[in-house]
Amino acid sequence: MDQQSLTRESEEFLEDLAEELSVPPSRYEQAERSYNSLGEWLHRDASSVRQYGPKVYVQGSFRLGTTIRPSNDAEEYDIDSVCEFQKLSKASLTQERLKILLGAEIEAYRKAQSMNKPMREGRRCWILDYADGAQFHMDVVPALPNGHSARILLEARGLDARWTATAIAITDNQGPTYTFTDDWPRSNPKGYGEWFKSRMAAALERRKRVLAESTRASVEDIPDYKVRTPLQAAVMILKRHRDHTFENRKEERPISVIITTLAAHSYNGVETIGRTLAAILTGMDQHILWHNNRYWIPNPTDPLENFADKWAEHPERATAFFEWLQKARTEFAEAARSSDKNVITETVGRGVGGSLADRAARRRQPPARPALLKTASVAPASAGLSFPDRSRVPTKPQGFGSAE
Incomplete structure (x- = not known):
């Protein structure tokens, strides 16, 4: 081309x-309220898991700021969250036991919140369906800290281990080790979020600074979802x-x-x-x-x-x-x-x-409203942008670890 x-x-x-x-900011705030509310429930005096240090946080597109509006009223927002038990280890219980522990508390939470729709079990999570008008459901993945094991695993193979501090072990009820303690599926939603953010750090900082100046706030007070x-x-x-x-x-x-x-x-x-x-x-x-x-x-x-x-x-x-x-x-x-x-x-x-x-x-009826970035919104006439005609054939990566 x-x-x-x-x-x-x-x-x-x-x-x-x-x-x-x-997505309207209210949806991000709704997601935040939802997982914070569950986190508070898990830390209440009567909680059966409070002593295990449960921490609930968002993952997926809501964490990355890439959520899109559903294309119709029948579709829902999918709020992906993690409940990480910070004071438990893989040696202390099975994936199955952890899933059951969290499931009992989520069911109690559902009843306390008068949520009519039954809790559902997914392969790796529990699913809470909110009222029809809310147009969202929340997936809650049970997890344990796994940073140390993840770092050892990657470093032993000469692979990049810089993001492993926030790695977690998760449950999978279809996995072969679901009822054993030694081998858990791995994940790292916080690390992936930080990696994604690192790819756009300069642009994110610039936009937060512009918004902070226009609202007389500090950059630190601007949540990422506002830009x-x-x-x-x-x-x-x-x-x-x-x-x-x-x-x-x-x-x-x-x-x-x-x-x-x-x-x-x-x-x-x-x-x-x-x-x-x-x-x-x-x-x-x-x-x-x-x-x-x-x-x-x-x-x-x-x-x-x-x-x-x-x-x-x-x-x-x-x-x-x-x-x-x-x-x-x-x-x-x-x-x-x-x-x-x-x-x-x-x-x-x-x-x-x-x-x-x-x-x-x-959205833009004449007279056109000014673009957000007036000087940068138009590519200079000399700035050619090409889309290749055909897909590149993948090549074997250099220095890639030999392990699967």
């Missing part, structure tokens, strides 16, 4: 599209593009953590959403490795974990990812070079849904 420059109109449209997808970086906006747009593309093929759609990880690796610090999308879509597949005859997208906080592990068993998911990437490249490149708002709306609408694109187009 020839080099393309982004037009002012396409940049403005993408700003408005991100705004249309964004949105180009990386977060781009991930939100790509997730909705994924959702719409795979509306009738949900089993094949790329999982969010793959999109988020590849996008964060590809982000190069540019200041507008359009240029960020161009950088991400150009570079995404360059971070997919080929290791032991399989695709490998390592978890940045635990390189032994492969986010693409299901692609070996389901090769159609790998095919679907590369097809989706090419579709996104084609559509966003076409929109990027157009100055016609109708063409931009129609082109992007093919990927994200026509009604959403129409709502984004209506």
Whole structure:
């Protein structure tokens, strides 16, 4: 594909599209209230787990600031949280016992809160369904600290262990060691959140400083969810593009953590959403490795974990990812070079849904309101942005640990 420059109109449209997808601050506050409320319940005098130091915190897209609004009223916000028992170790009980301990307290909490819908058990979590009008449910993953073990494991293989301080061990009722104590599944949502934040640190700091000056607050008092970086906006747009593309093929759609990880690796610090999308879509597949005859997208906080592990068993998911990437490249490149708002709306609408694109187009009625970043919203005429015509063939990573 020839080099393309982004037009002012396409940049403005993408700003408005991100705004249309964004979650109201009240939803972030609602999520915070929900997991804080559960944490307080677990620390009440009558709690059966208080002595184990339970700490409840959010993970997933709410932690990363990449949550998107549900596309219809039937869909719900999924608040992913962790309950980490800081004073327990893997040697003291089984995954099954930990799951039962937490489940009993969550059930008591549900009754005390007069929540009508029954608690559900997921593979790794307990699920609380809030009232219909709330439009959200909360997944609570039981966990134990695992930083020391994770660091030893990675360092023994010569792998990056810098994020391991916040690593946790989690339960999996379908895993072979669910009723034994020695081997637990690993996770590190806090570490992943810090890694993701590190990829956009300068942009996040700049936006918080601007907001702090405009509200006469200190930067430290501005919560992360009050601002949105180009990386977060781009991930939100790509997730909705994924959702719409795979509306009738949900089993094949790329999982969010793959999109988020590849996008964060590809982000190069540019200041507008359009240029960020161009950088991400150009570079995404360059971070997919080929290791032991399989695709490998390592978890940045635990390189032994492969986010693409299901692609070996389901090769159609790998095919679907590369097809989706090419579709996104084609559509966003076409929109990027157009100055016609109708063409931009129609082109992007093919990927994200026509009604959403129409709502984004209506946000900016003439006379146009000034862009948030006036000087940075338009790429200079000489700034070419290319989307490669074909996906890059993954290569074997250099120096990758030999262990699976």
